[in-house]
Amino acid sequence: MSKSDIIKNFILANVQKHPRDIATVLADKFNFSRQRAHHYLKKEVKSGNILKTGRTRWSQYFLASGSYVEFIEKIKPGLAEDKVWSQYVKPIILSCPENIYRICAYGFTEIFNNAIDHSKGTTIFSDIKIKQNVLTIRIIDNGVGIFKKIQKALKLDSSKEAILHLSKGKFTTDPSNHTGEGIFFTSRMFDKFSILSSDMFYTFQNEDWFLSPEKNEEFGQGTLIKMEISLKSKKTPKAVFDQYTDQEIGFGKTIVAVALSADPNDPHVSRSQAKRLLLGLEKFKTIVLNFKGVSSVGQAFVDEIFRVFQNEYPDITIHYFNANEEVDSMIKRGLSNR
Template sequence: MTRLSFDHLTLWITAAASEHSHDLPGHVEERTGASRRAVLAALRRLTEAGWLKRSGSARRPVYGPGGLRQVARSYTLHGLQEDLPWQRDFAPHFDLPRHVERMIRHGFTELVNNAADHSGGSSVTVSLRQTPTHVQLLVSDDGIGVFDKICTAFSLEDPQHAMLELSKGRLTSSPDAHTGRGLFFSSQLADVFDIHANNTAYQRRAWESAGWRRGKALPRQGSSIYMAIALNTTRSLDAVMEAWSLAGDGIEFDQTRVQLRLLAGEGQPLDSRAQARRVGLRLTTFRRAEIDFEGVTDVGHGFTDELFRVFAKAHPQVELQPTNMTPRIAALVKSARAG
């Protein structure tokens, strides 16, 4: 007789409860091959744990999704249209605040589209979970890996440099078909955002001013991207987009932030012109760039001269706004600008 795995049941019981509310025991019995007794025991346990709600009479129970909800599905990437899985397989089974639903839908469709158009893989697995406090999305593909893809497309040598470019936004290897907004804005919408790809990981926490930092990588091929949003967040899709638009209307994505700690690492100096040129890479696609020195303890004359004099004079249309500088770094920047 088939044994029922509680963890496996949670992957599909939400959708089953929505679609088979009046005959859930029979559906689970037919789907799993387990005995009626085992199924009823499992449903009782799922109800007690918050995965199901039960109403109706003892002889004619009616089930529905509980406070805990989850749907996990896998798809072939070839020809996948990212809006259809959301509309058909996920959205009907969740109960989210409207502004949160809009943000997680944005992340869902953008991340699934990225997997379909950029990963070079054959399949993607998507899991969406709702708890009493958060909604959590995990999108995993079996492709080349996001950092390797960026390094190849932009002739970069290091996944750390790929993360630097990702963090700026407007990064795409297919400019004729994409604007490079999807992954960037998905990360800004989330309270927790993790990128894992081929033994490299970076994470962002909305409550930390430091922005992106190294994480503990998952040992797998391809990309896995996780985002979580608090159900009581005051954040909204419109507000996030407006924050990166100089006009404040969310139409243009024309300002960015460059985290210099992604270039050199925590506590490491920035002292070469080559490093400064990496900072300036693609900044001409923006009108304003915050150059964030948080975590950088020292810089060299060559770095500040290349960025704040050479680049600035060559591209006067780009406003460079340095922040979080030590007194010495501020003096070097001032000297370079006066040169």
């Protein structure tokens, strides 16, 4: 075995343990300069065996065929999510099943692009980890925060209301450049999709949004998006798209968690609550209301949805499910009065 091969094997065997100081470890092992060590590292990067992230003293190295990579990008003109995907993320995920690869390609590029275009931050940190057959992607920006931005755009009383509008799909603060579909579809492709911002941690899992008890005390300003999926998952992007789209009208169906439209301690009774719930839903052909977690509803709330809104948009079909006996009774009473 040549000396070059010995050095190569040493790099590949030790880079995961020493992502930040592999050049020093390499130089000490073979008794040559750090400049010489960087020459060998550059050679392995060029050959595609290892990934280099960061620049100068912030450089880190990771196995291209490994199970972890992290990087930071400055938000500036020219930063493109597809280039970041190809340079840092794709090599780690190439060995995954094709459906997982496609889901990650869609999810990463959608969410990374959101951070570039919407966060108003200066940097984006991301890491990708594969552990115990679960792949996790995190994308973190230091911007204004997704919930605060939506609150300001819609003039909402509380940033808590923002998750309701975000969860519907087709909502965006920049309609000329974005469809608002990214988070809706990404959250349904992954097994678990979480958003941490403004001290609120919402998770979408098993077709439902809920306020997560998890907290990250070290997290400051901005938005953290975390996406998790089992490598054994059989989901495909096509199956998820097909569930909510029509060949003629495109993205035409949405499922809305009614519980998100009011504080857990407040009953769903008023027309104004119903109007907040319905905001933007006229863009869809089919609306499915999930009443899970809603203990009771008022006559005005029901009337606004099932009579007033329905009369205004007669071509829209409204379905509902997960209603308890009391809620179901109120809805049926409202439907009979149409």
